[in-house]
Amino acid sequence: xxxxxxxxxxxxxxxxxxxxxxxxxxxxxxxxxxxxxxxxxxxxxxxxxxxxxxxxxxxxxxxxxxxxxxxxxxxxxxxxxxxxxxxxxxxxxxxxxxxxxxxxxxxxxxxxxxxxxxxxxxxxxxxxxxxxxxxxxxxxxxxxxxxxxxxxxxxxxxxxxxxxxxxxxxxxxxxxxxxxxxxxxxxxxxxxxxxxxxxxxxxxxxxxxxxxxxxxxxxxxxxxxxxxxxxxxxxxxxxxxxxxxxxxxxxxxxxx
Amino acid sequence: xxxxxxxxxxxxxxxxxxxxxxxxxxxxxxxxxxxxxxxxxxxxxxxxxxxxxxxxxxxxxxxxxxxxxxxxxxxxxxxxxxxxxxxxxxxxxxxxxxxxxxxxxxxxxxxxxxxxxxxxxxxxxxxxxxxxxxxxxxxxxxxxxxxxxxxxxxx
Numbered sequence: 001x002x003x004x005x006x007x008x009x010x011x012x013x014x015x016x017x018x019x020x021x022x023x024x025x026x027x028x029x030x031x032x033x034x035x036x037x038x039x040x041x042x043x044x045x046x047x048x049x050x051x052x053x054x055x056x057x058x059x060x061x062x063x064x065x066x067x068x069x070x071x072x073x074x075x076x077x078x079x080x081x082x083x084x085x086x087x088x089x090x091x092x093x094x095x096x097x098x099x100x101x102x103x104x105x106x107x108x109x110x111x112x113x114x115x116x117x118x119x120x121x122x123x124x125x126x127x128x129x130x131x132x133x134x135x136x137x138x139x140x141x142x143x144x145x146x147x148x149x150x151x152x153x154x155x156x157x158x159x160x161x162x163x164x165x166x167x168x169x170x171x172x173x174x175x176x177x178x179x180x181x182x183x184x185x186x187x188x189x190x191x192x193x194x195x196x197x198x199x200x201x202x203x204x205x206x207x208x209x210x211x212x213x214x215x216x217x218x219x220x221x222x223x224x225x226x227x228x229x230x231x232x233x234x235x236x237x238x239x240x241x242x243x244x245x246x247x248x249x250x251x252x253x254x255x256x
Numbered sequence: 257x258x259x260x261x262x263x264x265x266x267x268x269x270x271x272x273x274x275x276x277x278x279x280x281x282x283x284x285x286x287x288x289x290x291x292x293x294x295x296x297x298x299x300x301x302x303x304x305x306x307x308x309x310x311x312x313x314x315x316x317x318x319x320x321x322x323x324x325x326x327x328x329x330x331x332x333x334x335x336x337x338x339x340x341x342x343x344x345x346x347x348x349x350x351x352x353x354x355x356x357x358x359x360x361x362x363x364x365x366x367x368x369x370x371x372x373x374x375x376x377x378x379x380x381x382x383x384x385x386x387x388x389x390x391x392x393x394x395x396x397x398x399x400x401x402x403x404x405x406x407x408x409x410x411x
Contacts, residue, residue, distance in 0.1 A: 025297075052299045053306040063297075074306065082306045093302045097312045145313065170313045170326045192309035199314070207317030214303075214312070221319075 013073040017065045017083060024062040025050065053082025054093075086186045090115045090215035092151035097171070099180070099213030100159065102142045110138060112146075115182075115215040118156050122146065126160035128168035136173070143174040143219060145211055174211060178221030179228050185216050187239045198238050201250055202231060373404075 069085030
């Protein structure tokens, strides 16, 4: 295979990239750069390391694209490049918070379905305040919000419901009632963005509770069944609605 | 092989020989050490770090107060809001008043936990300051009471 000449990464930000494209990075990220060169360009060189996000792999001189999508760049904190792609199937990633459904209890370990290729395992000691005598009350069919502690392609994924300091910080068994449904992964990322208009507009309607899992699952609970279903329908539909259509729909609802 | 009647010296020699044999069998690399290249690129497979996403559990309009508190906590860790200023503004009592109150408070509560003997000593001290007439008596009383310590028995 002839080696392709890559294009500068900065030129392609916001454009569609395809797998196999090679992105070249500015000189100060070269592994062969000597210390002198870095010091000379201290004014322009960003501090910290470059983050190479999902959809990109490091390869020699630059970054190799492995997924098709739009290239995004974040300049803060050392800079980060990643590919914004759409997907419905979830691949477990370490550190992600997901909603899992308990499918089996095997001795000391629960098997959870997270929508990936394998069921994840969750030990009964991984809850806040759990000891050998004080076991958490988890039944088959319960919903659990937790994060991955081991998630690679060679091993079965493992989840825990406590964070590194031993506190649950919102993770654990999700309570009674409510409605669980599945959406695409891109919508979840849109909803979790720092200033999401959809969530802000919805929060003006009724009091409700929402749990978003990175595996595409959303759990909603409101005071009445009707309100819950309205919120579910809006969330499912807003992926393909424009902002104006959404505002119209919400105006109708708040009028009713 | 480890005979009882061996001297310590011969034992040591035997151990050393064993160690030599074992370490010779160990494999080691003949290749010169590669210089570790410091890479400036970190690979990351999660979107969380790239896009600074919010925490996944949310509650609105007071549906679940614990989760609303959690939302403020989690999201302020990311953004480092000016929480410190708010705390200072909400103080009803100024710091100086607190210090004055505390001085007297510590004394009064401290008295509560003294044992009975010590309480009597304290009371006498207070009475001393007030009564000047009974100087003679009051002077000797505390000194006698203060001396009620363990007396070593004479042989």
